[in-house]
Amino acid sequence: MNILVCIKQILDPDLPARDFKIDAANKEADPKGANKVTNIFCENALETALQLREKAGGGKVTAITYGPEGAEDSLRKALAMTVDEAVLVINDKHSKPDAIAVGKVLAAAARKLGDFDLVMVGRESGDWGLGQTGGVLAEELGLPSLAFVDEVDPDGDGLKLQRQTDNGSEVATVKPPALVLITNNENNVPRIPKTRDVMMSYRKPLQKLTLEELGVADEAVGDGHTAFEVTNLYVPEKSVSCEFVQGDSLDEKVTELARRIHGIVASVN
Amino acid sequence: MNMSEATREVYWNVPYHNLIYVFLAPTLVIMLWGFYRRFRLWKAGKPALRTDRLGERVDLFIRNALGQARTMRNTYAAVFHTGLYLGFIVLVIATTVVAIHADTPLKIMQGPFYLFFQSLIVDFFGLFVMFAVLMAWYRRGRLKPAKLVYTDEANILLGLIFVIAFTGFLIEGWRIVVTEDPWGLWSPVGYVFGIASAKVMSTEAMTMAHRGSWWLHMAVSFGFIAYAPFTKMAHVVFSPLNIFTANLDGYGASLKDIDFEKAERFGINSLPDFTWKDLLDLDACTECGRCTAVCPANTVGKELSPRDIILDLQKLMHDSSDELLEIAAKRQKGELEPPKDGEPPPIPIIRDDHAVNKEALFQCTTCAACMEACPVFIEQLPKIVDARRFLVMEEADFPEGMMNVVTSMEQRQHPFPGTQFTRTDWADGLELDILADMADPKEAEVLFWVGCGGALVERNRSTVRATAKLLKKAGVKFAILGREESCTGDPARRIGNEFLFEMLAKGNVETLNGYGVKQIVTSCPHCFNTFANEYPQFGGHYEVSHHSQYLRDLVEGGRLQPVHEDHRHVTYHDPCYLGRHNGEYEAPRKVVAASSRTDIVEMPKSGRDSFCCGGGGGMMYVDEPPDKRVNQERAQQAIDTGADVVAVACPFCATMLEDGVGARKGDRNVSVIDVAEMLLASVGDEEAPVAGESSAG
Numbered sequence: 010m011n012i013l014v015c016i017k018q019i020l021d022p023d024l025p026a027r028d029f030k031i032d033a034a035n036k037e038a039d040p041k042g043a044n045k046v047t048n049i050f051c052e053n054a055l056e057t058a059l060q061l062r063e064k065a066g067g068g069k070v071t072a073i074t075y076g077p078e079g080a081e082d083s084l085r086k087a088l089a090m091t092v093d094e095a096v097l098v099i100n101d102k103h104s105k106p107d108a109i110a111v112g113k114v115l116a117a118a119a120r121k122l123g124d125f126d127l128v129m130v131g132r133e134s135g136d137w138g139l140g141q142t143g144g145v146l147a148e149e150l151g152l153p154s155l156a157f158v159d160e161v162d163p164d165g166d167g168l169k170l171q172r173q174t175d176n177g178s179e180v181a182t183v184k185p186p187a188l189v190l191i192t193n194n195e196n197n198v199p200r201i202p203k204t205r206d207v208m209m210s211y212r213k214p215l216q217k218l219t220l221e222e223l224g225v226a227d228e229a230v231g232d233g234h235t236a237f238e239v240t241n242l243y244v245p246e247k248s249v250s251c252e253f254v255q256g257d258s259l260d261e262k263v264t265e266l267a268r269r270i271h272g273i274v275a276s277v278n
Numbered sequence: 279m280n281m282s283e284a285t286r287e288v289y290w291n292v293p294y295h296n297l298i299y300v301f302l303a304p305t306l307v308i309m310l311w312g313f314y315r316r317f318r319l320w321k322a323g324k325p326a327l328r329t330d331r332l333g334e335r336v337d338l339f340i341r342n343a344l345g346q347a348r349t350m351r352n353t354y355a356a357v358f359h360t361g362l363y364l365g366f367i368v369l370v371i372a373t374t375v376v377a378i379h380a381d382t383p384l385k386i387m388q389g390p391f392y393l394f395f396q397s398l399i400v401d402f403f404g405l406f407v408m409f410a411v412l413m414a415w416y417r418r419g420r421l422k423p424a425k426l427v428y429t430d431e432a433n434i435l436l437g438l439i440f441v442i443a444f445t446g447f448l449i450e451g452w453r454i455v456v457t458e459d460p461w462g463l464w465s466p467v468g469y470v471f472g473i474a475s476a477k478v479m480s481t482e483a484m485t486m487a488h489r490g491s492w493w494l495h496m497a498v499s500f501g502f503i504a505y506a507p508f509t510k511m512a513h514v515v516f517s518p519l520n521i522f523t524a525n526l527d528g529y530g531a532s533l534k535d536i537d538f539e540k541a542e543r544f545g546i547n548s549l550p551d552f553t554w555k556d557l558l559d560l561d562a563c564t565e566c567g568r569c570t571a572v573c574p575a576n577t578v579g580k581e582l583s584p585r586d587i588i589l590d591l592q593k594l595m596h597d598s599s600d601e602l603l604e605i606a607a608k609r610q611k612g613e614l615e616p617p618k619d620g621e622p623p624p625i626p627i628i629r630d631d632h633a634v635n636k637e638a639l640f641q642c643t644t645c646a647a648c649m650e651a652c653p654v655f656i657e658q659l660p661k662i663v664d665a666r667r668f669l670v671m672e673e674a675d676f677p678e679g680m681m682n683v684v685t686s687m688e689q690r691q692h693p694f695p696g697t698q699f700t701r702t703d704w705a706d707g708l709e710l711d712i713l714a715d716m717a718d719p720k721e722a723e724v725l726f727w728v729g730c731g732g733a734l735v736e737r738n739r740s741t742v743r744a745t746a747k748l749l750k751k752a753g754v755k756f757a758i759l760g761r762e763e764s765c766t767g768d769p770a771r772r773i774g775n776e777f778l779f780e781m782l783a784k785g786n787v788e789t790l791n792g793y794g795v796k797q798i799v800t801s802c803p804h805c806f807n808t809f810a811n812e813y814p815q816f817g818g819h820y821e822v823s824h825h826s827q828y829l830r831d832l833v834e835g836g837r838l839q840p841v842h843e844d845h846r847h848v849t850y851h852d853p854c855y856l857g858r859h860n861g862e863y864e865a866p867r868k869v870v871a872a873s874s875r876t877d878i879v880e881m882p883k884s885g886r887d888s889f890c891c892g893g894g895g896g897m898m899y900v901d902e903p904p905d906k907r908v909n910q911e912r913a914q915q916a917i918d919t920g921a922d923v924v925a926v927a928c929p930f931c932a933t934m935l936e937d938g939v940g941a942r943k944g945d946r947n948v949s950v951i952d953v954a955e956m957l958l959a960s961v962g963d964e965e966a967p968v969a970g971e972s973s974a975g
Contacts, residue, residue, distance in 0.1 A: 021690065025698045042761060044690050201681050204544050204671035204777045 010068030010163070012058045013125040014092070015115050015146070016051035018076055018083040019136040020044075029244070036242040037105060038136065047083040050131025052199035054191035055087055057161055058129050059200070065163045069093045071122065075114045076100055081215060088210035089202035096122065096216045098223065103230060107237035110230035112145025117223040119150060126185035127168065132157060132192040143190040152188040155181055159194040284461045285388035288380040290453055291485055292492050298500075299381075305500040312507025313515060316561050319599055322606030323554035328523035335522050338655075343518035348653040354417065355566070361403075361410025362439070366514070368403040369446075372396055397464035401450075404443050405467050411440040425567025427589065431509050432565070438502045445495035447471045452488040456481055513564045517654035520562035523555055524655035529646035530859035531811035532660050536667070536776050542616050545667025545774060548623035549595060550605045552661070559656045560592035569648035569658055574890040575641040578906045582641040584648035584658040586633035591661070594632075598625045628665055639665050640677050643908065644772045644895030645854040650886055666774030679900040680773050687778060691764030691785075692730040693899065701728070702760045704739035708746055711757035719793045722757035724749070724828075727809070729802035730765050731929030737936055738929040742801050743965075744958035745825045749799070751961060752837040756799070762789055766808040773896035780816075783808070787818035798822045801954075803855035803928045804894070810860060824856055826866035826927045826953050833872045833957070840960035843875035848956075849921035850878050851912065851935060852888035853928035866927040869953040873960035879919040889915060891938075893930035913938025917948055924950045 021044040030039040047055075055072060062068045072087035073096040074080045084095040098118050100106065106114070119125060128150065133140035140156075147154035160171035164182055172179045173192055191197070202210070220227065228234055254269065256262035289295040329335075341347045346363065350356040375396060379387035387396055414436055418426065451472030454462035462469045475484060506512060525532050534553075536544060546552060569584035570576050576583050595602065605624055608614040617623055627634050639662055648658045669675050670684075686695040702712070710726075713719045726749060732742035749756050767782035790798075798820045800806040809822040823831075832838045850870055856862045863885045870878055883889040892898075892908025902908070913935055916924045924939060926932045936950040958965075 023686075023690065023696060025700050025703075027698075027703060028700050046689050201674040201684065203674045204775070207777065208538065 010062065010065045011124060011126050012061065012068060012070045013119055013122070013128045014051070014054050014058045014070060014072050014087070015128065015130045015142070016055065016072055016074050016083055016087060017048045017131070017134050017142075018045050018074060018080040019048045019134055021046045022049075022135040031242055031244060033242070035104065036239045045079060045082065047086055048131055048134045048136075049199075050133060050135075050191060050193065051083075052131075053159075053193045053197045054129040054131050055090055055092065056197040056199045057159075057191050058127075059091060060197070061127075061161050061163070071096060071125075073098065073115065073118055073122075075106070075111055075118075084215055085210045086202070088213050088215070089207045090200055091202070091206055094216065095213070096218060098218045098220070100220075102220070102227065103232050105232065105235070105239070106230055107235040108139055108141035108145050109236050110234075111142050112149050113230055114220065114223065114225055115142070115146050116149030117225050118218060119146075121218070121223055124186070126187075127161070128152065128186070128188040129161075130188070130190055132190045140190070143188065147188040150186075150188065152186055153183060154188040154190065155183070156190040157192045158189040159192050159197060161189065279460055281393065282389045284390075284393050284464075285379075285385075286392070286453075286459060286461065287457065288376055288387070290457060291488050298496055301496070301500055305504045308504040309507055312504070313512070315599075316507065316512065316516070319595055319602060320554045320557040320561070322550060322602045323552050323557040324550075326553035326555045328525075328555050331526055334526050335524075338524060338526070339518065339522045342653070342655065343521045346653070348651075348655075351653075352568070354413070358410035358413035358417075361406040361413075365403040365407035365410065365443075368400060369407070369443075372400045393461060393464045397461065398466075401447075401465045401467045404446055407443045408440060411436050411443070423567070423571070425571040425585070427565040427567065427585070429565075435502075435505075435509060435511055438498055438505070441498050442495065442502060445491045445498065448475075448491045449488050449495060451475060452484040452491070456484050456488065510563070510565055513562060513654065516558065516562040517564060520558055521655050523558065525657060528811070528859065528861065529649055529659065530807040530855065532646075532649070532657060533663055533771065533812075534660060535815065536780075538777060538780070543623065543668065544671035544776065545669070546661075546664035547626050547628050547668040547672070549591070549598065549625035549627055550602055550609070551623070552664075556657070556661060557595060559661075560588055560595055562654050562656055563588045563592060564654060565589065566653060568651040568653065569656070572647040572651045572887070572889075574643055574645060574647065574892060574908045574911065577889075578908050578911050580638070580641045580906050581633075581635075582638040583633055584662075587638075587658060587661065588656060590632040590634060591627060594625065594627065601625055628668065634665060636669060636675065639669065640680070640900070641897070642666075642895050643854070643890045643892055643897045645890035646858045647854075647887070647890065650858050663772065663774060667776055668774075670774035671777060676773065677900050680896045683769060683896065683899045684773060684775050684778060687765050687767075687770055687782065691782065692734055693765055693769045694730055694734045697734040699734045699736070699739070700761075701733045701763055702758070704728070704733050704743050705746060705758065708743070708750070710746060712760040713757050713793050713795075714760065714762055716757060719757065722755055724754055724756040724797045724799055725790070725793075725795045726756050726758050727798050727800045727805055728758055728763060729800060729805045729929060731804075731933075732801040733763075735929060735933060737933050738801075738952075740965075741929065741932065741952040741954050744952070744954040744963075745799075745801055745829070747963060747965075748829060748832070748838060748954060748958055748961065752832045754832070754837075759789065766805045766813075768804040768808050769896050769899075771808075771812070772894065783813060783816045783818070787813055787816045790818060790820065796821060799825055799828045801825050801929065803853040803860070804930065807855045807859050824862065824865070824927065826856070826869050827862060829954060829957055830865040830868045830872075833869065838957065838961055840872045840957065841962055842960050844873055844923070844956060844960065845875045846922035847876050847879055847920060848874050848923040848925050849881055849916050849919045850884070850925045850953075851881070851891065851916060851927075851931055852884055853926070853931050854888065854890050854894055856927055857888050858886055866925070866953045869957050870925050873953075873956040878925075879921050881915050881919055883915060891926075891928075891931040891934040893934040898930055898934065907938065907941075909934040909938035910941050911938075913942045917942055917946065922948060923956075924948065925953055925956060926950055927953050 020038055020040060024043050028042055032039040058070045062070050070092040071094040072084055072092045074083055075098040077100060081097055084097055088095050098114055130143040155170055155172055157173045158170045159173050162169045167182050167184045170181045254262050254266045256265050349359050375387050378384050447468050448471060450465055450468030454469055455472035455476045567585045573584055642662045644659055646659055682695050683693040687693050711722060728742050732738045765782055767779035771779035798809055803824055806822060806824045809820055848870055850867055852863060867878060889912050890908060891912050924935055926935060932950055932952055939948050939950055
């Protein structure tokens with residue numbers, strides 16, 4: 010079982026609200042002062058992959074990310090969680106790659122790295138939350154894909170996938186290769202690495218690839234060539250208005266309050 | 279009668295008495311063998327330096343081994359243990375005197391010495407010993423405190439001691455009566471025994487009984503001597519040894535370092551991985567149970583019992599002695615194989631079926647009450663942390679709440695995941711200097727180390743704000759680190775993630791040394807302890823004070839003048855890491871006294887006997903069962919004093935106790951206030967409520 014897990018490093022979603030600032034000129038969140046962490050659904054994907062490796066009695070898990078040099082931290086953490094290999098596709102040129110660009114880059118890397126039985130991505134990232142990279146990547150690689158998967162089990166020469174739905178779970182089977190978008194459940198909470206593994210994670214090799222090495226042209230994925238453009242980015246302004254319901258008696262006030270609530274509910278519906 | 283000729287006939291009525299030397303030889307051999315077989319087990323441990331600083335060790339030994347200072351803290355035990363302890367010493371001396379007098383040319387047992395010491399004093403202590411045994415029996419049989427371990431061995435030992443003392447008096451009494459000893463009255467207890475038995479026994483009967491009892495006295499005494507090293511009586515040798523080799527650096531400096539490059543295993547889950555001193559600790563235990571009696575976790579009904587941790591490990595050491603010695607021999611020859619992945623370590627100490635289990639280990643608040651209570655200076659806490667380290671670093675198997683904190687400390691350098699505060703929000707409007715923004719950081723004489731618990735937790739922002747305001751009012755040239763501050767690593771270290779602690783410590787020392795920081799004031803006793811006791815080994819040498827100490831100095835130096843005095847009744851809760859761990863009990867009390875019109879109403883458990891708030895050792899981040907909450911227990915103790923204010927000096931204590939007081943105060947109006955907040959209100963400040971006129975309740 011050869012598994013590729015695509016992960017993304019994002020700004021810490023636990024950032025205190027006061028520390029969250031918008032860089033208006035670049036139309037992105039200001040990374041200054043914020044910690045970088047691995048996107049939680051990507052960690053769920055890593056955990057699911059590691060559990061699958063255990064259930065299958067062996068195999069190889071490779072973690073990959075497309076990002077700046079600093080994204081190495083997320084890969085080191087994946088190594089500490091005991092993935093077998095880690096690959097960083099260095100993005101030092103493009104500030105805001107969209108899902109199509111990322112999908113193309115990751116697809117090129119996946120093809121270069123070998124044959125994978127299963128590609129796993131997190132269901133969406135905690136920063137932009139678009140949830141599109143998995144779909145694009147599946148399309149690029151020509152793989153069948155399934156979203157909202159929270160458990161993967163070996164099933165003969167195939168895989169059994171459990172998928173969350175609004176009303177419960179669905180179970181699907183697939184013959185590899187395939188791609189799944191992982192969501193969280195109580196069984197794929199990312200493991201806490203053992204200290205020895207943390208120490209070892211800094212000694213393990215980490216492969217770095219450039220876009221040139223992957224044969225991905227700047228024009229295909231670079232700034233100004235994205236299909237998706239952010240035109241405005243801002244923190245919504247909170248406004249609070251307060252009004253005391255008037256009336257001569259408590260009954261009158263309550264009746265008036267009920268009438269007003271009814272009006273608001275009716276206007277929303 | 280000439281007093282200088284006073285003596286008595288030795289070995290009267292005992293033919294073949296020289297046989298005792300024949301019996302003594304094997305007795306001593308068995309005793310020495312008994313001690314040796316324990317001693318060689320400790321030798322199987324890893325090295326530890328506990329024979330340095332001889333002057334301090336002798337001092338400690340005189341106070342606590344000879345002087346029994348800690349034993350004396352419990353009045354009942356103090357009385358009967360003194361009887362047994364001094365009785366033992368006096369009677370051994372007396373017996374030696376007899377032997378010297380009888381079997382060497384030195385005739386020392388005569389004259390006033392014979393009368394005052396050998397007769398009168400020895401009689402008194404013999405009686406004291408019997409009385410002590412009765413007291414001990416009464417405690418075991420009637421009072422039955424939960425802290426004791428109820429074994430047959432304990433009763434047998436007491437029985438033997440009683441028989442020795444009692445037969446001593448019988449043979450003395452019969453000898454006095456039958457030989458019509460002119461000095462008999464100098465041995466009043468024996469004399470009374472003798473007179474009493476003369477009423478019902480003939481001279482022949484007494485002579486016969488004397489001879490039998492004499493041999494019985496010898497047999498039981500020798501039996502006791504030979505049996506002692508195999509029982510808890512061995513503490514007469516091991517406990518003094520343990521006191522002599524105790525940790526001299528205080529509880530705040532009691533955790534071991536790990537060399538991550540060399541260590542084969544992180545933490546300890548294998549008996550041979552303990553040091554010889556750890557193993558000696560196990561044998562030194564007298565089973566008095568004081569550690570468990572004061573343990574906050576145990577008090578609220580949790581499983582953790584420091585006493586049973588020591589005793590279960592002691593039993594494990596004895597039960598697996600062969601394996602232990604085999605491993606030690608291999609280690610000495612360099613033949614010990616490094617541990618293999620996934621293989622259980624030899625003689626594992628963390629076992630579901632005894633006191634050192636996963637659940638109990640993670641109930642410890644690291645408050646060190648157990649170590650403070652131990653009369654023989656056993657170190658329970660470092661062993662608990664050693665075992666935690668194994669579970670955390672080797673197994674990654676520890677409570678979820680602690681996992682979240684460890685992850686947060688790794689990613690965000692603070693242990694409060696989800697906080698909505700930044701490191702400087704609390705200082706809004708105060709215009710404090712931040713080292714990184716200063717043209718010359720050296721202009722700041724003092725660094726105010728705010729701490730995560732101060733900056734990032736709602737409750738404590740007013741405390742650190744109060745401290746900063748007071749420093750400003752006093753004209754102290756100080757600065758903060760702001761965003762560059764990160765957790766000192768205390769929770770990581772106590773939870774058992776030594777690796778993370780080291781990373782944080784190294785990072786902080788680099789930052790602080792980079793700015794040439796010399797003097798630090800901390801708001802949190804945990805940070806204080808880390809700077810004072812743990813950073814020096816990473817090259818961080820600072821003059822560190824807790825804010826209560828610094829504020830006290832400012833008040834005493836006249837730089838702050840309290841004007842409004844709080845009229846409410848105040849009790850003060852000693853934080854473990856300021857009090858017990860670092861010996862500072864006075865400074866915060868002085869700050870309270872300066873701010874308050876009334877005297878502090880002390881809780882029964884205060885000062886060195888203070889009861890933890892429940893927040894130390896990473897326990898703040900763990901959900902406790904609703905009916906077993908240490909913070910509520912402590913809050914109740916505070917409420918029971920009738921005080922209106924619970925003064926605190928630690929952000930952990932403040933949050934834990936505010937929570938506990940909220941749950942237990944009922945209709946009462948009880949506030950939890952930091953000493954800095956009290957002082958600010960007293961000095962006068964527009965933000966701080968004027969003393970006593972309003973309270974958060």
